[in-house]
Amino acid sequence: xxxxxLLVFALISSSALTGLTAASLDVTAQDQNAKTISELVVSLTxxxxxxxxxxxxxxxxxxxxQKNEEFDPYVIAVRTGTEVMFPNLDDVQxxxxxxxxxxxxxxxxxxxxKSKSVVLDQAGLVPVGCNIHDWMLSYVVVIDSPWFTQxxxxxxxxxxxxxxxxxxxxxxxxxxxxxxxxxxxxxxxSNSVNIELRLRPDRRIRRAPTANGKGY
Amino acid sequence: MIQLRSFxxxxxxxxxxxxxxxxxATYFIVDAVSHRxxxxxxxxxxxxxxxxxxxxxxxxxxxxxxxxxAVASDYAYRQNYLEFIEDPQTLQSAxxxxxxxxxxxxxxxxxxxxxxxTSTPAATDENFIETVFRADESEGARAFGYVxxxxxxxxxxxxxxxxxxxxxxxxxxxxxNHALAITLQEMTAIDxxxxxxxxxxxxxxxxxxxxxxxxxxxxxxxxxxxQIHTLDLAGESSLVKVLPMSxxxxxxxxxxxxxxxxxxxxxxxxxxxxxxxxxxxxxxLACVLGLGFARRLSKPIQTLAAHTRxxxxxxxxxxxxxxxxxxxxxxxxxFNDMSSGLAERDQVRDLLDKxxxxxxxxxxxxxxxxxxxxxxxxxxxxxxxRGFTTLSENMPPRDVVTLLNRYLDCMAQAIEAExxxxxxxxxxxxxxxxxxxxxxxxxxxxxxxxxxxxxxxPPLEFGIGxxxxxxxxxxxxxxxxxxxxxxxxxVNLTAxxxxxxxxxxxxxxxxxxxFLLVLR
Numbered sequence: 001x002x003x004x005x006l007l008v009f010a011l012i013s014s015s016a017l018t019g020l021t022a023a024s025l026d027v028t029a030q031d032q033n034a035k036t037i038s039e040l041v042v043s044l045t046x047x048x049x050x051x052x053x054x055x056x057x058x059x060x061x062x063x064x065x066q067k068n069e070e071f072d073p074y075v076i077a078v079r080t081g082t083e084v085m086f087p088n089l090d091d092v093q094x095x096x097x098x099x100x101x102x103x104x105x106x107x108x109x110x111x112x113x114k115s116k117s118v119v120l121d122q123a124g125l126v127p128v129g130c131n132i133h134d135w136m137l138s139y140v141v142v143i144d145s146p147w148f149t150q151x152x153x154x155x156x157x158x159x160x161x162x163x164x165x166x167x168x169x170x171x172x173x174x175x176x177x178x179x180x181x182x183x184x185x186x187x188x189x190s191n192s193v194n195i196e197l198r199l200r201p202d203r204r205i206r207r208a209p210t211a212n213g214k215g216y
Numbered sequence: 217m218i219q220l221r222s223f224x225x226x227x228x229x230x231x232x233x234x235x236x237x238x239x240x241a242t243y244f245i246v247d248a249v250s251h252r253x254x255x256x257x258x259x260x261x262x263x264x265x266x267x268x269x270x271x272x273x274x275x276x277x278x279x280x281x282x283x284x285x286a287v288a289s290d291y292a293y294r295q296n297y298l299e300f301i302e303d304p305q306t307l308q309s310a311x312x313x314x315x316x317x318x319x320x321x322x323x324x325x326x327x328x329x330x331x332x333x334t335s336t337p338a339a340t341d342e343n344f345i346e347t348v349f350r351a352d353e354s355e356g357a358r359a360f361g362y363v364x365x366x367x368x369x370x371x372x373x374x375x376x377x378x379x380x381x382x383x384x385x386x387x388x389x390x391x392x393n394h395a396l397a398i399t400l401q402e403m404t405a406i407d408x409x410x411x412x413x414x415x416x417x418x419x420x421x422x423x424x425x426x427x428x429x430x431x432x433x434x435x436x437x438x439x440x441x442x443q444i445h446t447l448d449l450a451g452e453s454s455l456v457k458v459l460p461m462s463x464x465x466x467x468x469x470x471x472x473x474x475x476x477x478x479x480x481x482x483x484x485x486x487x488x489x490x491x492x493x494x495x496x497x498x499x500x501l502a503c504v505l506g507l508g509f510a511r512r513l514s515k516p517i518q519t520l521a522a523h524t525r526x527x528x529x530x531x532x533x534x535x536x537x538x539x540x541x542x543x544x545x546x547x548x549x550x551f552n553d554m555s556s557g558l559a560e561r562d563q564v565r566d567l568l569d570k571x572x573x574x575x576x577x578x579x580x581x582x583x584x585x586x587x588x589x590x591x592x593x594x595x596x597x598x599x600x601x602r603g604f605t606t607l608s609e610n611m612p613p614r615d616v617v618t619l620l621n622r623y624l625d626c627m628a629q630a631i632e633a634e635x636x637x638x639x640x641x642x643x644x645x646x647x648x649x650x651x652x653x654x655x656x657x658x659x660x661x662x663x664x665x666x667x668x669x670x671x672x673x674p675p676l677e678f679g680i681g682x683x684x685x686x687x688x689x690x691x692x693x694x695x696x697x698x699x700x701x702x703x704x705x706x707v708n709l710t711a712x713x714x715x716x717x718x719x720x721x722x723x724x725x726x727x728x729x730x731f732l733l734v735l736r
Binding site for chain 1: 289291294295297352353354355356357376378379380381382383
């Protein structure tokens, strides 16, 4: 169990103790072959209430490492206004860029573990690449809502502290043709939703074989 | 039916027939085998060509795809493509330059929704959507397809523009043109033609006349890769296989693979001509050899036939000289042996005639000789010259022999005239038989008539004894020497009767039909 899950568990436990009305949602996801979907970004946007105000830009941080000539993580969801750092842990230099509409940035060739960061202040999909390594790709999903999560390897994810009500559930994955959206109502203390999605083949560029034989 | 009368023409006809049959059979067998082989070879070539065709087009478009991917990965293009996609004019002009770098004939942009943003030549969304969809669904994010735009055929590839994720599709294509057809032809030695959905030939490696000819027929040919059509193209017999090719629109166009049967059969035709030539030569040779052989065979046969006629005419002396060591030579030798045999037999007969009476000779020739005899009634005649001893003493011996021969000759003629047979001459005495060896009627009377016939011929005096008695008649003697003769008491009695004629007291008197010996 990851630290985050523990934290969620602790929060749920504490709210129950304090008597606050907050619900949780368990999400599971399968593809067309009944295989669990990991790295699926799931977010909820209330339909009948205003979103909580956005945090001060830069008050939240996230990290996308350049390690072993790959971005890590491959998919990350962040709240709008998060400062994402791109540390280069490799011996070789990287040229990180994004040509996306929400965030068009360019971190010219850099190396030596120098951390460069970008504040992502617009919601949307920010694909990040390295100009000199075509196979390096990372997706930063920038979300206005505070209620978002990502499925783990077993295809499950959980959300807590959800006020009851109707939500627009959105799911995004690199292998989805279109983002998935559906309406969901949170009414009980614990809710669950199972999402079935049709995934396309993984179309990432095959990594060029390296001296140590690594590649996809 | 022609009747060949002469042996020579029969032999000639036979040898010609043998040669002609063999050669004509060879010709037809070679022709049939060549045709079958050529067809099998061509269909195999066509099969290989169909594979090569797929291979070449795939490789060609792969090359373009790889180049396009390289160009699309250019950071400058990546950086700007989002702006370009908002400004199709600039996009088109920028990528016209890019497509020129990779030698593409078709250049189009399709967004992630399948909308054709821009295309040169002008195209609709439907032209590319299928290929883009397949590319989008594939792991390699790349797909090939065939499209028809303005009656022209293109083989296209969709490659993604990654910035760094897939943001749009770049479609590049190569026109299916004569150059492609010629490249394929050079690789496979099979001519290739492509016809569009209207059955118009848009690209071909064929010469213009053949192309036109194929163009008139192609609409009627079913596009079945398992079928091979035999067509007459501009006067040349060709085998054609039509491969159906699917367009992204779902329609089909055709790739016709063609191989000239005439061209393939040319070596076989040369061989056939050679065989015909050999046939003609063989027939001529068979003619000459057959004639010569027949002549060599028939000439001695004619000579033999001529010689047979010589023998028939009674010439046993002429000999046949063929100077051959074969069967005909043996035959000639046998003929010569036969002539010798006939001559010998003639000689024997002649000698026999002189030494025995003609009747005995005839019987001997007919029945051969053998010891033994038979009892029969024979009239025996003995005649003896009177005073011959005295006469021979007073005459030179040669005159005696001449006289004696003359006497005996006259006597023999008279006896033989009455069917008598001279049994033997005993000096000046004659023994003759009537009724043997051939029985005759009135042999006694004949003997007397014979005697009377001789009467008065020579101025000689002789005594005669005649007696008819049963005697043993036959070949008498040793196995090496035989005489036809008779023995018995009757013979002795006859001899005694004759000797009694020396006695002047006896005379012969004729009374009625028999003689009487009377005392004077």
